[in-house]
Amino acid sequence: MTPCIVFAGPVGLGFGYMIAKGENVFPAISPTLSSLLLIASCLFYSYSRQSDAFCSGGILLSCGASLGVVIQWIIQVLLLRGTWHEVISESWTDELKSEDIYDLFSILVPAIFNSGLAQIASFTDLCFASHFAGAAAGLSYAFLLVMAPLGLLSSIVILPLLPTFSGLIKTESWPTLVEKINRGVLLCMVVLLPIISVMSSLADPIIRVLFE
Numbered sequence: 001m002t003p004c005i006v007f008a009g010p011v012g013l014g015f016g017y018m019i020a021k022g023e024n025v026f027p028a029i030s031p032t033l034s035s036l037l038l039i040a041s042c043l044f045y046s047y048s049r050q051s052d053a054f055c056s057g058g059i060l061l062s063c064g065a066s067l068g069v070v071i072q073w074i075i076q077v078l079l080l081r082g083t084w085h086e087v088i089s090e091s092w093t094d095e096l097k098s099e100d101i102y103d104l105f106s107i108l109v110p111a112i113f114n115s116g117l118a119q120i121a122s123f124t125d126l127c128f129a130s131h132f133a134g135a136a137a138g139l140s141y142a143f144l145l146v147m148a149p150l151g152l153l154s155s156i157v158i159l160p161l162l163p164t165f166s167g168l169i170k171t172e173s174w175p176t177l178v179e180k181i182n183r184g185v186l187l188c189m190v191v192l193l194p195i196i197s198v199m200s201s202l203a204d205p206i207i208r209v210l211f212e
Contacts, residue, residue: 007069014076015159024081024160031151035070057139100170141211157187 013028041064122143129135161184169175199206 004066011069011072011076014073014080017080018076019159022163023079026075027159028156030072030075033071034065037068037071039065040064088133141207145199145206145210149192149199153188153191157191158184161200171211 015030017025018024038061041060045060126136126139129139161180164180165177168174168180
């Protein structure tokens, strides 16, 4: 999993640059690459258990996740190879003195703190749940099921809207911003309602297919 740590930063910066340039297609579908490789690793592990070529499940999962991140980085390099000079030619010292940078960190630091507290709360729940048989595994699996629609919303729906919101805030176009937010909320509801309906009505088959 070490390549995931190494390439996570460049991949995230590449996504931000592409979204700022209005290129939203690849950032939206990019998480699918990692998911497909993880699914392929799980299928290969299931096949290897039935044959003589048995492989460790942990190794296969780590290889699938690492390969997914590396492939995303390679595709980003190919897509952005003609624009690196624009990034390098910028004066970083001038950018750091910008008021927008200070505004960014004034929002980013509390968000990081809030996200860290959420992770601590999750680990605390697992710590107490581990005293009951199967409770920790149940919470972990439930978290994965919840993160599936959240990941879909964040990568496909919400992420492309963020540059639009940022531009409207900078120009102080508040009525247009409210309209865009309302449309974003409506779009999230349109995407979520079918997912919730399917997951609620087919809860038992989904759990059997994914976790049994």
